[in-house]
Amino acid sequence: xxxxxxxxxxxxxxxxxxxxxxxxxxxxxxxxxxxxxxxxxxxxxxxxxxxxxxxxxxxxxxxxxxxxxxxxxxxxxxxxxxxxxxxxxxxxxxxxxxxxxxxxxxxxxxxxxxxxxxxxxxxxxxxxxxxxxxxxxxxxxxxxxxxxxxxxxxxxxxxxxxxxxxxxxxxxxxxxxxxxxxxxxxxxxxxxxxxxxxxxxxxxxxxxxxxxxxxxxxxxxxxxxxxxxxxxxxxxxxxxxxxxxxxxxxxxxxxxxxxxxxxxxxxx
Amino acid sequence: xxxxxxxxxxxxxxxxxxxxxxxxxxxxxxxxxxxxxxxxxxxxxxxxxxxxxxxxxxxxxxxxxxxxxxxxxxxxxxxxxxxxxxxxxxxxxxxxxxxxxxxxxxxxxxxxxxxxxxxxxxxxxxxxxxxxxxxxxxxxxxxxxxxxxxxxxxxxxxxxxxxxxxxxxxxxxxxxxxxxxxxxxxxxxxxxxxxxxxxxxxxxxxxxxxxxxxxxxxxxxxxxxxxxxxxxxxxxxxxxxxxxxxxxxxxxxxxxxxxxxxxxxxxxxxxxxxxxxxxxxxxxxxxxxxxxxxxxxxxxxxxxxxxxxxxxxxxxxxxxxxxxxxxxxxxxxxxxxxxxxxxxxxxxxxxxxxxx
Amino acid sequence: xxxxxxxxxxxxxxxxxxxxxxxxxxxxxxxxxxxxxxxxxxxxxxxxxxxxxxxxxxxxxxxxxxxxxxxxxxxxxxxxxxxxxxxxxxxxxxxxxxxxxxxxxxxxxxxxxxxxxxxxxxxxxxxxxxxxxxxxxxxxxxxxxxxxxxxxxxxxxxxxxxxxxxxxxxxxxxxxxxxxxxxxxxxxxxxxxxxxxxxxxxxxxxxxxxxxxxxxxxxxxxxxxxxxxxxxxxxxxxxxxxxxxxxxxxxxxxxxxxxxxxxxxxxxxxxxxxxxxxxxxxx
Numbered sequence: 001x002x003x004x005x006x007x008x009x010x011x012x013x014x015x016x017x018x019x020x021x022x023x024x025x026x027x028x029x030x031x032x033x034x035x036x037x038x039x040x041x042x043x044x045x046x047x048x049x050x051x052x053x054x055x056x057x058x059x060x061x062x063x064x065x066x067x068x069x070x071x072x073x074x075x076x077x078x079x080x081x082x083x084x085x086x087x088x089x090x091x092x093x094x095x096x097x098x099x100x101x102x103x104x105x106x107x108x109x110x111x112x113x114x115x116x117x118x119x120x121x122x123x124x125x126x127x128x129x130x131x132x133x134x135x136x137x138x139x140x141x142x143x144x145x146x147x148x149x150x151x152x153x154x155x156x157x158x159x160x161x162x163x164x165x166x167x168x169x170x171x172x173x174x175x176x177x178x179x180x181x182x183x184x185x186x187x188x189x190x191x192x193x194x195x196x197x198x199x200x201x202x203x204x205x206x207x208x209x210x211x212x213x214x215x216x217x218x219x220x221x222x223x224x225x226x227x228x229x230x231x232x233x234x235x236x237x238x239x240x241x242x243x244x245x246x247x248x249x250x251x252x253x254x255x256x257x258x259x260x261x262x263x264x265x266x267x268x
Numbered sequence: 269x270x271x272x273x274x275x276x277x278x279x280x281x282x283x284x285x286x287x288x289x290x291x292x293x294x295x296x297x298x299x300x301x302x303x304x305x306x307x308x309x310x311x312x313x314x315x316x317x318x319x320x321x322x323x324x325x326x327x328x329x330x331x332x333x334x335x336x337x338x339x340x341x342x343x344x345x346x347x348x349x350x351x352x353x354x355x356x357x358x359x360x361x362x363x364x365x366x367x368x369x370x371x372x373x374x375x376x377x378x379x380x381x382x383x384x385x386x387x388x389x390x391x392x393x394x395x396x397x398x399x400x401x402x403x404x405x406x407x408x409x410x411x412x413x414x415x416x417x418x419x420x421x422x423x424x425x426x427x428x429x430x431x432x433x434x435x436x437x438x439x440x441x442x443x444x445x446x447x448x449x450x451x452x453x454x455x456x457x458x459x460x461x462x463x464x465x466x467x468x469x470x471x472x473x474x475x476x477x478x479x480x481x482x483x484x485x486x487x488x489x490x491x492x493x494x495x496x497x498x499x500x501x502x503x504x505x506x507x508x509x510x511x512x513x514x515x516x517x518x519x520x521x522x523x524x525x526x527x528x529x530x531x532x533x534x535x536x537x538x539x540x541x542x543x544x545x546x547x548x549x550x551x552x553x554x555x556x557x558x559x560x561x562x563x564x565x566x567x568x569x570x571x572x573x574x575x576x577x578x579x580x581x582x583x584x585x586x587x588x589x590x591x592x593x594x595x596x597x598x599x600x601x602x603x604x605x606x607x608x609x610x611x612x613x614x615x616x617x618x619x620x621x622x623x624x
Numbered sequence: 625x626x627x628x629x630x631x632x633x634x635x636x637x638x639x640x641x642x643x644x645x646x647x648x649x650x651x652x653x654x655x656x657x658x659x660x661x662x663x664x665x666x667x668x669x670x671x672x673x674x675x676x677x678x679x680x681x682x683x684x685x686x687x688x689x690x691x692x693x694x695x696x697x698x699x700x701x702x703x704x705x706x707x708x709x710x711x712x713x714x715x716x717x718x719x720x721x722x723x724x725x726x727x728x729x730x731x732x733x734x735x736x737x738x739x740x741x742x743x744x745x746x747x748x749x750x751x752x753x754x755x756x757x758x759x760x761x762x763x764x765x766x767x768x769x770x771x772x773x774x775x776x777x778x779x780x781x782x783x784x785x786x787x788x789x790x791x792x793x794x795x796x797x798x799x800x801x802x803x804x805x806x807x808x809x810x811x812x813x814x815x816x817x818x819x820x821x822x823x824x825x826x827x828x829x830x831x832x833x834x835x836x837x838x839x840x841x842x843x844x845x846x847x848x849x850x851x852x853x854x855x856x857x858x859x860x861x862x863x864x865x866x867x868x869x870x871x872x873x874x875x876x877x878x879x880x881x882x883x884x885x886x887x888x889x890x891x892x893x894x895x896x897x898x899x900x901x902x903x904x905x906x907x
Contacts, residue, residue, distance in 0.1 A: 011713035012721055018710055019728045022785070025743020026735065028753045032746050042746075042756025086640035088632070091901075095633025101641065103895050108648050110836065110891040112843020114860045115880045116651075118867050122658060122877075123651035126668070142647045145640055157901075174632070199734035206737075206845070210867075219736040226742050227849060235746070238739040245734045253727070321809055343809045356806035360824045369820070370810040422811065 026242060032235035051236040060221075061237060067133050068217040068241075071208075072201040075140045079197035082141075083148030084190050088182070090149055091156035105146045113206035116142065121210040131213030139211040140201045147200065148193035155189025188256070195252045199245050272334060274299040274458050275320075275426060280329035282315050289315040291482045292329060297426075302452045302459045304469035307479030308505070313462045314430065316479070320460070321350045321428055333425065349424040351432045355415040357403045363389075363414050364399035370422040388417035391454070393447075409440050416451065429461040433468065445471045466506055470494070478502050496613050503540050503615060510546070510585050512539040514614065521582055525556040528609040537616040543574065543588040545611035548595055548603050555606025561585060563601045577603060652884065659877035666873060676878035685862060685879060692859040693886070695773065696841035699780035700834050703788040706781070707833070711792035716801075722793075729786050737783055741850045744779060745770065748851075771853035779847035787836040795829010796822065798902075828898050835894035839887045859883050 036048040055061050089095065090102055108116070120139050124131055163185070167177045183190075205219035212220060218241050225231050273296035282290040289312045297303050307313045318324040320331065322343030331339040338346055349370075357366050367385040368376075376384070386396055392413040398406070406414060412432060419427055429448075433441045449472045452459050463469055469476045470490045477487040478501075486498045497503040500511060512519045517533045524532070532539070541557075549555060561577035564584060573594045577585045587605060595601060660672035663679070679685075714722045732740065747753040750768035759765035769775060799822050807821045823830070845860040859879065866876035 008713075008717050011709060011717055015710055015713060015718070015721065015725050018706075018785075019725060022729065022732045022782075025740045025747055025782075027743075028746040029739060029743040031753070041751040042753050043760045082639045082643065085636040085638075089634070089637030089640075093629040093633030093636070095630040095637070097637075098633060101637050102900050103892070104644060105640065106895050106900075107888070107891060108644065110839045110887065110895075111648075112840075112860055112883060112887060114845050115655075115843060115863055115883060116648075118863060118876065118880065119651035119655045120647070121867075122873065123647075123654050125666075126654060138647055141643065145643065149640060174628070203734055203736035203739075219738060222736065222742070223738045223846070226738060226745075234742070238736075238742065242735050242739065246731070249731060249734065323805055323809070343805075344811045344813060346809075348809075350806070350809050352802050352806055354800070354802045356800065356802035358803055358807075358821065358825075360827075369807070373811045373813075373816055373820075418810070 029235045029238050029242075033239045035235075051232060052240075055233050055236045055240060058233070061218075061233070064216060064218045064221050064237075067212075067215050068202060068219075071133055071136050071140060071217060072198050074137050075144055075201040076194050076198040078137075078141060079145045079148035080190050080194045082145050083152050083193050083197075084183075084186060086145070086149035087152035087156045087186070087189070091153040092159060092161070105149055108142050108146050109150075111143075113143065113204075114209070117207045117210035120207075124211070131211055133212055133215040133217075136208050136212040136215070136217065139207040140204060143204075143207060144197050144200050148197050151193040151196055152186060152189040155186050159185055191256070192252075195249070199248065202241065202245060272299075273297055274301075274334060275460070276332040277320075278330045278332065280316075280319065280331065281327045282312075282319060282324070283327045289482055290319075290326075293483055295477065295484065295487065297458060297460065300456050300458055301475065302449070302461065302473045303475050303477060304461045304463060304473035305477045305479060306463055306466050306469045306505070308464060310481075311479040312482040313464075313479050315482075317350065317428055317430055317460075317462050321348055322346050347424050348426040348428060349419045349422070350428040350430060351415050351419050353430045353432060353434060355411055355432060357411060357415055357418070359403050361403070362399070363394075363401045363403065363406065366403065366414055367417045367421050369418060374422060384421060385417070388420055391420070392417045392451070408436050409444060412436070412444055413447075416448075420455065420457075424457075426458045426460060429459065429463075431463050434463070434465070441468070448472055478505060497540065497615060499615060500538055503538070508543050508586050508588075510541045510543065511615075512541070514539045521559050521579055523558045525554070525558075525609070528556045528612075531609055532614060535614060535616065537614050540613045540615055541607055541611065543586040544572075545607045546585070546587045546605050547589060547607065548587070548593070549606045551604075553604075553606070556609040557612060558604060558606035559585075560602065560604050563595065563597075563599050563603060566598055575603075577605060655877045655880050655884070657877075658873050659881045661874040661877075663874055664872050676872075676874040679875055680878050680882060685859070685882075688857050688859045688862045689882060689886075691773075691856045692842050692844075692883075695777050695780060695856075695858070696838050696844075698777050699784065699841045700788070700838045702777070702781050703785060703837055704792075704830070704834060707785065707788045707792050711789055711796050711829075714789075714793040715796035715799075726790075729789060733786055738846055738850065740783065741779060741846055744782065745850055748775070770851055771855050773852070773855055776847050776852040776855065779851040780841045780844060783844070783847060784837045784840055787840060788833040791829045791833035791836060792826070793829070795826035795833070798829065799825040828902075831894055832898055835890060839891050842887055843883060 031042075031044060033051060034047045034049060035044040036046040036050065086105065089098070090105065117139060120135070120142070121131065124135050129135060159182075163181055164177050167181045172180060203219055205217070205223045208217045208220045209223065216224075218237065222234055222238055222241075225234050275295075275297040277293060277295040279292040279294060280290055281288070281292045293316070305313050305316065315324070319326050319339070322338070322341060322345075326339055329339075330337055333347070358369065361369065364382070364385050367388055368381040371381045371384060382399075385399060389396055389398055394410065394413050394417070398410070398414075403411065403414070415432065433444055436444065445468055448459075448461075452472070459473075461469070461473060466476075473490065475487060476490050476493050478485040478493065480501050486493055486502050488496075493502060494506050497506060503509050503511060512522060514532065515536050517529070517535055518524075519539060522539075547555075549558060559579065561579040561584075563575050564578040565576040567574045569588070571591055572588050573591055575587045575589075575595065577587055579585060585605065589595075595603060654668075657668055659676055660674050661668065661670050662673045662675055710725075714725060718725065745752070748769040749755070750765070752768065755765060755768060803821055803825065804817055807817050812820060843860050845858060845864065848856060848858045848861060860883065863876050863879045863883065866872050866879055870876070
């Protein structure tokens, strides 16, 4: 009972349709970003790239960019480290509270982010911490570190425990085993978790909204401008952030591909 | 048993993109027969069984169930059933629900289904309380029986088996082989069994079809295949064997008596001698076929002893003798080996396709 | 080895465990504590009087809860139907195209949710991509398609599609091909295979996908605000309003507790049922 050729093609067509549907809004934003008019209305009559020049020259945008990058950068590095250790506890080693731990890690991912942001705001307030981009890093990590852990766990699951045992059997200490066997084997997972962490932090706004205090990230500013006080820079800045993500993702995927090719070439 | 074959395969061909898996094969299966299809991996046996049950469509040729052409009929409409290599028992259903599944699909009332399931549990010698057991609570052998019961539930005309025993350990496999043969006799159904193990095929089946590279090499009862293989491939597939190249009725290094000379005079091909047919000749003892050599290695095989005997300028020969006939003196001992002409078989030429 | 495994496991779990205890569980406990405080206080140094919960019950907030849950349920059901064929294709049919699809869908996740929703606003509003061009070509315009309940559900479906798609595909991939073929061989039709074999065996994936979608959609806020205008107010927005404009932390905390109880309860129940080791492919 193979799927018939017609059914297979129908499914592929359906997949393409869904994919196209997912990208419709980005097309709209893209078109809007090159419309010359201050108040947007379709069909667009005159196109111009002026808004891009203005956005890139704007101090506000530059400040937002710096803060977004700082937050995403720190979140990435921290997520990779805790996620790596967390994944080993999640997937690799059998220990007493592993099942409970697995569930604890999943909870923040399920949690409504607005409520999480507000809860953290209250928490920082109670602790006497003034919210700034640093507290936003904490907020992002509550959501992103568990995701990074899951991404690395998938890699850790396919890891043969006998490899570590063999290393120990040959006289490696716990630290040697970690450095020589575990880390290199999980590296692809750690790198993709880092990519995930950066991109998710870069695009997040519900958590930033309440936890950045006087600072602001790009998505947060965009949201504020969308809800009230529209600026013609919104589509432009939106597209710029999307392009940043796309470029980063492309670099990541290409690097992974080159790495794989190089390794395959070395083996053969 | 009528004379009409229950299953007839006519010039069946299956081509994948750039690879032909089956080359127009023919086969007749008698009603109530236990036929084993044996071949190494890649010989096309899995492709064949998938066509027979209806999981795939043939490129060319036809399949007939009695007088009905079935190659266009989808698997769920064919009155045949397969026992999968993995058994494919449904993990989310109990033993009873698994057995009743095909009956439920056919809208058989619940009470009748249960009665049939219990009947089948009994037939397969499983206790009735297994009805409510979960699949993952059953042992390997029990699962095997549940899978058989499920396959028999809707009373299919032919049962196909795709190496269902291959994943089991040796002893369980041996027990189940006998059980399966016994079940075949009790149910009187036609069984078609695919395996790569000739041993398995020999224990159970009435006839064996040997497959090689998409065609049948030989189709015959086990005894005949063993004693009179039609090709080197079949001879070698049926266990360890000695093959001597014969040209013009002579083999270098072998001495033929009058009977053997008359039998093989002027012929060419491969002369087959099974290791257990050879014996070590006492000094002065003669045989229809005899040759000399030196024992190179000795292996104990339980009740038998096997020797590798080296010969001058020719491939070594394998000999198997009963333990009480073991040669005194180990490797290095020169021996003379011999056998009667009736124990040999000349494979005259390679055969391309065997018709049933 | 076993003892070492146990020690290392606990050791490696420590950083993330401690972090989540401090930055996730503690704030939730704080919210729980605040929800018992009298109205409009900003510290816990007051006697609990649970008046906020009374306000939640009597001031019609249940309507927002119902809107949130109802729309989340609708989005989950719609997404299940939309995603099933696609997930089936990804798990069993596509081969290479699966990867393209996966990358294509995952990429949208990295674009800020508000930009994508804003894109839909631009597409659907009066004078937007659709209405603008229809008017341009036919001469007849119509009102924008925004600011109603169906469009919010549409937005939820759009944003949470990946969260249904991937677990479903994972679930369907767990259905052994042999089981499907055996059922077919035993006489099952396509429909019977779906009902008797595929749905029950893919259940873990269905469960995780539906839960994830439902829980995220129930706590969503941006879809309602951007696409729904003032059509309805969802519970997450009530929480936000109470905290920000209302300056009533205890009320906000009590509303948050209601949402947490519903969402957390469902999430804990669902996570408890799923065998994570198996779903993620432990050897």
